[in-house]
Amino acid sequence: MEAISYNKDKVKPGRETRLYNEWKMMDAEYASNDMVSYRITKNSPTGMPLAYEITFHLKSITGVEEPDAKGLQKPVFGDNHVLQITIPNNYPSADGGYPDFKFVTDVWHPNIRFFGEFKGHVCLNFPNSGASTPLAEYVGKVAAYLRYDEYHALDEEPYPEDQTVAQWVREQAEPQGWTVFNEASPCPLQ
Numbered sequence: 001m002e003a004i005s006y007n008k009d010k011v012k013p014g015r016e017t018r019l020y021n022e023w024k025m026m027d028a029e030y031a032s033n034d035m036v037s038y039r040i041t042k043n044s045p046t047g048m049p050l051a052y053e054i055t056f057h058l059k060s061i062t063g064v065e066e067p068d069a070k071g072l073q074k075p076v077f078g079d080n081h082v083l084q085i086t087i088p089n090n091y092p093s094a095d096g097g098y099p100d101f102k103f104v105t106d107v108w109h110p111n112i113r114f115f116g117e118f119k120g121h122v123c124l125n126f127p128n129s130g131a132s133t134p135l136a137e138y139v140g141k142v143a144a145y146l147r148y149d150e151y152h153a154l155d156e157e158p159y160p161e162d163q164t165v166a167q168w169v170r171e172q173a174e175p176q177g178w179t180v181f182n183e184a185s186p187c188p189l190q
């Protein structure tokens with residue numbers, strides 16, 4: 001974890017105060033968390049974080065096996081997932097100044113792009129989210145995605161980020177019980 005260090009005399013009200021408060025919330029939530037750790041990868045001239053690397057130390061689906069004789073593609077699991085958060089210059093702003101959340105490790109989830117040019121992109125469109133939503137809350141939402149506590153796989157608004165993964169969830173994972181693998185309900189494959 002990062003020790004909060006900055007040049008208080010150079011921090012200006014507005015954006016930098018928000019960045020500082022976001023940093024304090026991240027530190028309060030994740031400084032001593034066994035399942036989520038973070039490090040700052042880029043700072044502003046005044047020391048405010050402009051990019052984070054978040055590592056989730058929890059079991060999640062990272063892909064699927066080749067189809068078996070019945071056509072089923074069993075999930076493949078991993079337990080270290082790395083997410084990059086990049087804060088844009090116009091953050092926070094209601095007109096599109098949202099941080100970019102992108103996995104640099106494989107994650108198989110309908111709300112995280114697995115295929116294509118935008119691989120790793122996380123869809124964080126959920127009720128009551130917006131410019132005032134703290135980064136720490138978004139990180140918690142991503143952790144819920146990884147545990148499959150939350151996902152949207154239906155082919156309806158708001159549409160899943162990855163339709164191929166969503167189809168696998170609907171047609172294979174849900175019927176087989178593969179989306180239930182947290183500590184309280186071990187995955188039937190393990």
